[in-house]
Amino acid sequence: MMKKALLPIAFSLLSVSTLFAQNYNVLASSEDSLIVLDASANVVELIGISETGGESIQGYTGMAQNPTTATIYVVAKGSTGRYLATFDESANTITKIADLTDNISGIAFNTQGVLYGITGDGAATPNFLYTINVFTGLMLPVTDLSGVAGDDGESIGFNSTDNFMYRLAGGTYLYKINLLNNTQTLVTDALANAGISGHALYYNGVDFVSMTNSMCVMTSTGVQTNCNLLDGDYKGILPRTIVGITPVESTTVKVYPNPASSLLNIERIEGSSERFVITDNSGKILKQGTMESLQTSIDVSDLSAGMYFVSVGNGKTKLMIH
Numbered sequence: 089m090m091k092k093a094l095l096p097i098a099f100s101l102l103s104v105s106t107l108f109a110q111n112y113n114v115l116a117s118s119e120d121s122l123i124v125l126d127a128s129a130n131v132v133e134l135i136g137i138s139e140t141g142g143e144s145i146q147g148y149t150g151m152a153q154n155p156t157t158a159t160i161y162v163v164a165k166g167s168t169g170r171y172l173a174t175f176d177e178s179a180n181t182i183t184k185i186a187d188l189t190d191n192i193s194g195i196a197f198n199t200q201g202v203l204y205g206i207t208g209d210g211a212a213t214p215n216f217l218y219t220i221n222v223f224t225g226l227m228l229p230v231t232d233l234s235g236v237a238g239d240d241g242e243s244i245g246f247n248s249t250d251n252f253m254y255r256l257a258g259g260t261y262l263y264k265i266n267l268l269n270n271t272q273t274l275v276t277d278a279l280a281n282a283g284i285s286g287h288a289l290y291y292n293g294v295d296f297v298s299m300t301n302s303m304c305v306m307t308s309t310g311v312q313t314n315c316n317l318l319d320g321d322y323k324g325i326l327p328r329t330i331v332g333i334t335p336v337e338s339t340t341v342k343v344y345p346n347p348a349s350s351l352l353n354i355e356r357i358e359g360s361s362e363r364f365v366i367t368d369n370s371g372k373i374l375k376q377g378t379m380e381s382l383q384t385s386i387d388v389s390d391l392s393a394g395m396y397f398v399s400v401g402n403g404k405t406k407l408m409i410h
Contacts, residue, residue: 111126123320147323150243150323189227264308301317350388
């Protein structure tokens, strides 16, 4: 699974600095390991994953993180079908929740923590959008997305800015789904790279990282930049700092109490940047300001329970809100 070549597609400095200044953790349809890709889509590490109950892992078809709890969920391929599981990044294990009643080929959460799944062309009911209960695996039908142009390789990603669910439908087709009325609209039929099997989407609050036969920065209008060819069938992607294989801690910034619920104290070292930023899991900036001294206190009572990141200059640390 090595990068092949750099596609001759226009370079976007803003998008690249936003999305590609870190490693990514991805899952593949034929691998039982977590795969770490660098900013140029090179494979830099394979991390073995096991299921805590001894269930078979023959690959994956989706990965997503609940923005309200920071829990990571995967769809794994077992010996008898696909199942929903949680992923423990500290132990490199998954824990099966339940078998799924059809072949889910991609999953994504909305901002309220509702898990959606989509079936591919190989499913009993293909091209169908479901909600999936994260405790029982129960799949409830939402809408039929068939009848439009596209190939196998379904994947979805939720845009927390415009509140649409985006769908890579295979080939060169990108759609967006209005979850209020369950209608879909063609965004573009001219994606720069097609790919008919491996698909994955991740939205960071500004743009998507799209994975088909290449890993690209992709806007919500389907414009792709900085594409690198992939030699793998990837079916899930999250930034490494979100997955948490490498702990995000800093010696230049300290926050307390942590977890916090109302007042948060931020400390920085002498000579470090005076600007602080608090972002959510998608990278969206929620609070920012200037520290006039080495310590400041801010109100975080308006933040929902979950995981956040506090950055001061190059220092970054995790913050839990409860």
